[in-house]
Amino acid sequence: MSKPDKKQAILDTALTLFVSQGFYATSTASIAKQAGVATGTLFHHFPSKDELMNHLFLTIKQEFANEIQAQIKDSGDLKLDAEHLWCSAIQWAMDNPLKQEFFQQYSMSPSIAIEIREQAMNGILGFMGALLLQGQSQGLLAAYPLALMQDNCHGQYLAATRYFLDNPGKWQEPEHKTASFALFWNAMVQS
């Protein structure tokens, strides 16, 4: 009955359908129907299907970035802090499997304009870059080119979440959790 309900219902339904069927295979009519609103209502809230997608993408990226940034600690022990961050990030993916699947599918897809994807990336890569520099200056992390390390972090994160989403339950097993962080950390650590 209250106003934001309908807009939120559209966003929730769009997320579900975009992930399960793909962006192009999901008609605006089907989103509206499943969200329980009229087709016109969707276009009352979003000027186009593309804008709905962009809104979804930016909103969820922001949600993720906020969550992660709130978990940043500075205990003095960079490795412990990194492990905490790594686990928080994967935990978010496990808690929000639909949203994580959404990223897996659309982070590289032309369904979302490249500016939007880059805009979303910057929010996260910003503080990631800062942490990497800090680790390098402490002599803990190897002095590889920063952009290469950022891409590597992102790739490893996608791979790990892919693995844990495809193998539900493994994330609860300390052996797998520890191994996933070890792969991540050892890649960058100064040997």
Add this chain to the structure above:
Amino acid sequence: MSKPDKKQAILDTALTLFVSQGFYATSTASIAKQAGVATGTLFHHFPSKDELMNHLFLTIKQEFANEIQAQIKDSGDLKLDAEHLWCSAIQWAMDNPLKQEFFQQYSMSPSIAIEIREQAMNGILGFMGALLLQGQSQGLLAAYPLALMQDNCHGQYLAATRYFLDNPGKWQEPEHKTASFALFWNAMVQS
């Protein structure tokens, strides 16, 4: 000039357009037009647009797998062999940027049926798995779960090619090339 040219022209054009515009934004009519054939001709060679995509995907994955497998060496020094393989794989991506971009976009995309994607993966993951097991049995690689390591390899490869395609020229710089392999190798090595 002879007949197979038309089929190849369709495949080449489809690859270019799927990468630059996306699968759904590319009409069969536009592929035919740019390939210099009639719309009907496309459907003489491929029963449907989806089949054309599948054919493209499997063909290119196979091409990659063949190339890589041909580069496998067994010098006795696993690290040297791994570095050779890593560089060959990235070199292929640098030599075939369009095809690599195609993988980046469609390896996770619902535009290609999941069976096809898995089928294509198996060809490569097969010998990757064998190499990883070999390294573990030699005590060189850490004893992490195999599937996790495979996903990690794949993720690091996608990240590295993403980086080198986005920063052309860096691949020629030994510092970057070495760093990319170091990230990859150190992640898995027994410490």
Add this chain to the structure above:
Amino acid sequence: MSKPDKKQAILDTALTLFVSQGFYATSTASIAKQAGVATGTLFHHFPSKDELMNHLFLTIKQEFANEIQAQIKDSGDLKLDAEHLWCSAIQWAMDNPLKQEFFQQYSMSPSIAIEIREQAMNGILGFMGALLLQGQSQGLLAAYPLALMQDNCHGQYLAATRYFLDNPGKWQEPEHKTASFALFWNAMVQS
């Protein structure tokens, strides 16, 4: 500032937009927005978009008819009276270019129901017919069929206003003004 302002704002905006974009290309939402009112407000003052158009058409036709009828003189010299009337009619068009343009576009258009258009015509053709009969009975005007002459007057008026609206400034030149009346008058005069 008071209430009737909103209704008038809607009418003024509708006139401007109907002329510049056409009836169908102008949405009620755009009229409301540009008039500074809510979409619902338009429908409080006019039961439908068609009724708004009809109201506009009849109102303006009436405004024109009133103006012209007030200018009718009976000096005894029919030619002088006719010239005065002709100039008054064109002067009205020059003073109200938007409204004249509105007639040019919608006098023949199916955007306005035919009954409405005929109803509007009668108000003007009524006294035009009386003047023509008077001229014929005095032997000054040729004895052509009345309806044909009425249509001819209307056609010449539309042509003249079209010319003077398209060539602003010409109406100030006596040569053009005189010529326009000469064309009109000589067509009908008994030779």
Add this chain to the structure above:
Amino acid sequence: MSKPDKKQAILDTALTLFVSQGFYATSTASIAKQAGVATGTLFHHFPSKDELMNHLFLTIKQEFANEIQAQIKDSGDLKLDAEHLWCSAIQWAMDNPLKQEFFQQYSMSPSIAIEIREQAMNGILGFMGALLLQGQSQGLLAAYPLALMQDNCHGQYLAATRYFLDNPGKWQEPEHKTASFALFWNAMVQS
């Protein structure tokens, strides 16, 4: 069965429906249906509804211009030649009432882009202007501004055809036919 049939059927149907219902009230689906073709076929032949309209407008204007120009005579007697031309033009309207009605409705309508309307006008106004100049140089026609006279001719023609189409049968009566030309000729003649 032959190719141009379908395209022509679409044009014929569009003309009929645009005149009877108006451009915006006529859906492309209804044109296709009544023409006996699929909706896609319409768009195979015309890139858009607007282009179909433009094509129709230019084609018919050209048809009219060709017909009229073929009737131009040079007997030495300008008045006789003018009467012949006037009667030919109205005869064309009587023979093609649908097309004439189309002009009445759309010559001033924003349904057709202004460039298209002007482009169509030029074909006809060209030789009309030449004839008027010839009459003026012979001292037969009054020396009014040329553009004003052209607009006047056009306006009188629209008025006359309006009258004869609304009153079918009158065109056969010599009295009306003669009167219509007299109005036209006397307007411009040197008195």
Add this chain to the structure above:
DNA sequence: TATGAATGAGCATTCATTCAT
């Protein structure tokens, strides 16, 4: 009287696919 979110029928247009030539 005024608002503006909500409605849903209707529209122009696209596009994979077919098939007669």
Add this chain to the structure above:
DNA sequence: TATGAATGAATGCTCATTCAT
């Protein structure tokens, strides 16, 4: 094998109109 006109279901989007506030 190759063609390209024809198909028609499906889609994104518009917009006059309603109604609870």
